Amino acid sequence: MLRDIVIGPLDLPSHVDEALAVQAAAFGLGPDEVAVRRQIVLRHMSYPGARALGATAQGHLVGFVYGMPNDRTHWWSTVVEPYLRAQGHDHWLDNSFVITELHVHPRYQKRGIGRALITAITDTATEPRSILSAIDTDSPARGLYHSLGYQDLARQVHFPSAPKPYAVMGAPLPLRR
Numbered sequence: 001m002l003r004d005i006v007i008g009p010l011d012l013p014s015h016v017d018e019a020l021a022v023q024a025a026a027f028g029l030g031p032d033e034v035a036v037r038r039q040i041v042l043r044h045m046s047y048p049g050a051r052a053l054g055a056t057a058q059g060h061l062v063g064f065v066y067g068m069p070n071d072r073t074h075w076w077s078t079v080v081e082p083y084l085r086a087q088g089h090d091h092w093l094d095n096s097f098v099i100t101e102l103h104v105h106p107r108y109q110k111r112g113i114g115r116a117l118i119t120a121i122t123d124t125a126t127e128p129r130s131i132l133s134a135i136d137t138d139s140p141a142r143g144l145y146h147s148l149g150y151q152d153l154a155r156q157v158h159f160p161s162a163p164k165p166y167a168v169m170g171a172p173l174p175l176r177r
Contacts, residue, residue, distance in 0.1 A: 005108075007116050010054030010064055013045050018061045019054070019103075026103040044068065044100055053121050055104065055113045063104035065117040069127060070098040080133065080168050083154035092153055092170045097125035099132035102141075114144055119175050129172050133157065136167040145169050149176035 012019060020034050020041070029037070044050055047068050055063035070077060070093055077093050084090040099121070104113045122130050134141050136155050150169035157166045 002112050002116055004057055005062070005111070005113055005116075006056045007053060007113075007120055008056075010052040010061075010066075012052035012054075012064070012066055013042055015054070015061060016041050019052075019064045022061055022064060022105045023101065023103040025105050026109075041066070041101075047071070047074075051121065051124070053117055055108070055117055057108065062108040063102075063113045063117055065099065065102040065114075065121050067097055067099045067101075067121055067125075067130075067132075069125075070094070070096040070131060076100075076133070079159055080154065080157055083157045084168060087154050089153040089168075089170070092129065092131050092168075095127050096129045096131045096170070097122060097127040097173070099130060102132075109140070114141070115148070118144075118148065119177070122173050122175050125173055127173065129170055130175070131168065131170045133159075133166040133168050136165045142167065142169075145171075147176070 016038055020038055024034050050068035052064060052066035054061050072093050081090055081093060084092060099118060102114055102118055134145060149171040152167050153170045154168045157168055
């Protein structure tokens with residue numbers, strides 16, 4: 001499945017536009033949303049411990065993942081914390097590696113690339129667990145996360161300006177194979 005796909009470190013700030021083109025194709029983002037996300041990605045990559053991996057096919061980026069040790073003072077944590085606290089799961093915000101973004105171009109989905117990216121980046125984490133958020137629907141992405149051991153910690157999480165609710169999910173590391 002991963003034949004002709006190379007997974008490796010990605011200098012995300014240098015390849016942010018290429019990565020966001022993958023995200024736009026996978027997520028259906030318009031130019032205005034991409035411009036906002038560009039600034040967010042560049043800010044995130046300046047945080048301590050932030051790192052990224054890319055999947056390339058014939059020299060072209062077809063997927064990427066990035067994440068970092070979670071920090072309760074970061075915007076994402078401040079939004080999800082009340083939802084996690086209401087479920088008795090806010091301790092997941094401590095000593096966790098957060099998967100900030102994981103996207104694979106639609107032409108390359110269902111080949112194991114997303115699984116390879118998320119397991120590779122979490123295998124290098126020193127934290128004992130990982131957390132992430134995903135749109136709260138039965139989707140291939142949520143199916144992947146469940147198969148890796150992620151469990152729902154909070155559902156129907158509403159982010160400002162996001163039209164759909166999200167689920168916050170967590171898994172012990174290393175991820176299930």
